[in-house]
Amino acid sequence: MKLNHIALVRLSALGDIVNATIVLQFIRQKYPNIKIDWICEEVFAPLLTEHPFIHQVHTINLKKLKKEKNFSGVVQTVKRLRALPKYDLIIDMQGLLKSAVVSRIIGKNIHGYDKDSARESLASLFYASTSNIPYELSVIKRNVALINDALDLQISDEMIDTKEPTLPAYERPFFTQERYAVFVIGASWASKIYPKEKVAEVCNSLTCKTYIVWGSEQEKADAEFVAQHSENAQLTPKLDLKELCALISHASLVIGNDTGPTHMAWAYNVPSITLFGPTNERMIYPTTTNVAIHSDSKVDISHIDKNDFSIKDIDPIAVANKAKELLKW
Missing domain, CATH: 3.40.50.2000 (Glycogen Phosphorylase B;)
Structure with missing residues (x-):
């Protein structure tokens, strides 16, 4: 052709x-x-x-x-x-x-x-x-x-x-430390969002700075809650898409809901944990370093139940343990 x-x-x-x-x-x-x-x-x-x-x-x-x-x-x-x-x-x-x-x-x-x-x-x-x-x-x-x-x-x-990163490379954001994790707390539906209280628990279990990504005023308020309840958590500034790519691409680990910024981790070959409630692993490409943790819901991907809030049942200890395993430091 x-x-x-x-x-x-x-x-x-x-x-x-x-x-x-x-x-x-x-x-x-x-x-x-x-x-x-x-x-x-x-x-x-x-x-x-x-x-x-x-x-x-x-x-x-x-x-x-x-x-x-x-x-x-x-x-x-x-x-x-x-x-x-x-x-x-x-x-x-x-x-x-x-x-x-x-x-x-x-x-x-x-x-x-x-x-x-x-x-x-x-x-x-x-x-x-x-x-x-x-x-x-x-x-x-x-x-x-x-x-x-x-x-x-x-x-x-x-x-x-064995792919190369699928998105453009950018320099490290000015505000980041040498090593850090990222937590993506937003999503397009409320039922895909992991509770802010449990996000704070996960951050408290980690030993590294964890930047909380937000995109709306509600997400900013949730991020502020997390930062107030975890010494390891810190809000990012308001980021545009290129700045978001830069933050994700230089992270040691990304944890987040089933949403675009979380998927960027796989695109950049960065270890990640995607949290699923009403959706499932169909939305990602699981690898040894890009993993899923999901609720016990039985998901029909052709008929997604947006009223399935089972993501709230995911144990923050399980998320933190997997995060520590992927961080390897």
Whole structure:
């Protein structure tokens, strides 16, 4: 297959984009001169703009346009998408109706998930070719399998296990100590959040400085609670995406809920513990140093129960013991 210029469509969310970047290094290994563009929501662009394997990032603001019911903005967005280069191939890595429509506006030669494996089956109607990849499969393996099928890359599990960091490198943040852990206390749903009282217990059990990452005022308040109840815990300043990447990439360990910043640890080959309640290990790629601790809930990943607050039942002693094992100092 002769390819000079392709586009990857993965609009959101943060964790999903982080997990999708694994494919970039493997595409460039087989096609060293290829240009790879990425289409995403504007808020996530800083994560990708300095990536060495991405030629250009193109952004849209679908959430904002929908919220404001901005019809003229939609028209302008469609015009901008139609003006993008004529790609040899467009790969919709999201499998939603909105990402399929965006892909189809850009061009016709689109590859994506088939109706049985896309998150929204109608999306498959917009593709020129499709892959059947079980939805229950790990999100990392789904991303890899889709690219394998689209570009005939033959990425193996061993290649994933020995990957290079999938996100750009940044200098250590100015405020960090020589060695530190990070605790990610936020998440997109309340039921995915480990209680702040138990976060404080974990931090008290560790012997290193633990920076508490926050992104909203509620998360800041929770982080302040943790810092007040643990001498080892310290709030970070308000971080942008690049600063967050820098903090995660230089950490000795990341502990957190099933959310984007926690997934960054695996992307940077940093040891991590992901805490699960209503979701499960499908959302990560478990390794010897990237592990999951989950509640006793039986999770149906196709029908997630957002009212499952069982994450609160995870024993902080179990989290702390695993953290000490991974820290090795």
